[in-house]
Amino acid sequence: MNLEALASCLSSSACAVTQISTALIIGMLLFMVASGLSLIFGVLGVINFAHGAFYMAGAYIAFFTYQATSSFLLAFLAGALGAGLIGVIFERFIISKVYGKDILMQLLVCYAIILIFDDLVKIIAGPEYKMMGMPDVFALPPLEFAGGFVPAYYVFMIVASLLIGAMLWLAIEKTRIGKIIRALAINPQMVGALGINTTLLYAAVFGVGSMLAGIAGSLAAPTRTLTPGMGLSILIESFIVTVIGGMGSIVGALIAALLIGFTRAFGAIGFPLFVDGIMFGMMAVVLIVKPSGLLGREIAR
């Protein structure tokens, strides 16, 4: 515990800016994954334990597209859309078969998918780690803000995640289709009775949720090593985020992801040996005090 270092960091603009940006870097990527997880749970009532596999799929698709085209834009789009498409297929042919079934059955199906995805990646890309590398457009010196430094790529990553998050929120809260999806989360029978194709909507929502994981994978690919099984570690943190923020709440996911980001960034300065303890402690407190999470709602389906 080094609270003195923490206080001194907070009082220095250079340190504060760098660590706040670190919190945003960690938080926004987590938000992308967790918001997808939360969306799927909120509408479909399914806890998608295989969500990390879509993050991995997005990262690998982006990696291979970048290898083939040297275009980061194409890599990003391919990673996002590829993961979304895989999500739709997964929903239609696999997870839809266990809707309403025991949670253990859903867990088993998802675990099987994780193992299959990991093995597929091993067969296609090999078991070794891969590194995509930084696209030339972002290979710049870090930008300086008030004495603190933020790499150009991370600025892009934070802004892109925020924009995507805002678009998602607007789509759900302010559009007609968003209204239908919210209605679907509360009363699917009624939505079906109104002549709306709920099957198609479920697949679309699952696809968007998976696409968010794919976006996170594509955004992570230039800075993180890609390995089979890479989805697991981010999945655990995403669950912490969704539990704290509240299952089904996009805004809750954003708040909780930032909370985790700030804990890790400033924890590294003030209490480096107890960062995980604080994160899981926060989760435990939320589960005890408000089991549905900060902004969560009860299971709809």
Add this chain to the structure above:
Amino acid sequence: MTKTTKGISRRRVLKGAGAMAGLAAFGAPHIAGAQAKVIKIGLPTILSGRVAILGTSSRFAVQLAFNQINEAGGINGRKFEVVDRDSKGRPDEAAKVTRDLINNDGCDIIVDGEASSGSFAVHEVVRDLGILCLHTCSETSSLTADPKQFSKNVFRCARQGIHDAVAGGSYAAKIAKEKGLKKWATCSPDYAYGRDNTAEFLQYAKVFEPSIEVVDQLWPKLFAPDYTESITKLMQVKPQAVYSALWGGDLVAFIEQSNLYRLFQNTAYFSGGLGDPPILTAIKNLPQGLNTAYRYNNGFPSSPENTAFCDAYVKVAPHEPTNWAWQNYAASQFIIEALRRTNGNTDSSALAKEISGMTVKKPFGGAGITMRDSDHTIINYPVAWGKTVSKSPWVVDYVDTEWSKIVELEKEWKKEKGYA
């Protein structure tokens, strides 16, 4: 006369034919079978998961060595077969597959390509079953330095932590002295190897240069995907030099993420694990002038044997040899030479007797690598440190440490630990 001769001749021919047939039916196949019986080499290793390259590069090297000897006709007519098993990096699984390799697959010799935790499990199995075993990937010093672990049939053909610590400490102290690097920080994975390796490095760096002061130590989790908070913390602490025991894909991510902050522009970097060609080539933007321990390099040591090894290896593997690759290739040479000396006899004790104190020239040439008979571990292997450059051969200006110096400090270390 002619008739008699003919008669005797016919009888003799018949007798001879009968004897030949008898021999062919009973004696000869037995002998031929003994000579032709394949010698099975069991290879428990990690072939899946994040450190799969440890196992896959080890397997390429073992297969290469035994394929080469098979192509040359084997030993005393006996050919080799390598049987590998994936332990998935789990010690319990490593022990299980090793027993299977010996009891079910009938392996005569074990080449243990496990990481440290698995190696200790394999060690117990081979000690129990009395079979010849060479550990080829574990760098944990106590595996062979601790006399309690000693077994007459078991050897280590891998670099040893304490050797690297002395060499690394000596090299780092020299640079620290030259450049006035007094403020040091470390950033190593938070598990036994990361902590031990870092402590040993710092211990010897301070022995050689007492002015070194450690201002902070960061312990990111093993296999952490993101190091941003550690990197920005290092930027706040502003050390003059950083030592890191990160390795594999974790190290690749750490370097790439540090590049975004230009961390290495003002901070000297010392790495125990950067010198493996697959890591050096995986980093898309390898900064110049990072200091790294030798793991493998096709130009160092500069010898025809090393060139031949690298050329042969890249024909069967998708990358240049790793540290694990040369260690496994050298271990295979110890086994091959021992079998040559015993005329293909696979008796563990006979082979162990030959390997103790043996020197092999492959893969590095020169004076060769020696299996020290006192504690069954190798010495005289490359323990140099060099600096990175942005293109092949990736690491240059290797500085070697005298083995006499390493051995002397190792003796003191053993006394401190109660091993001698």
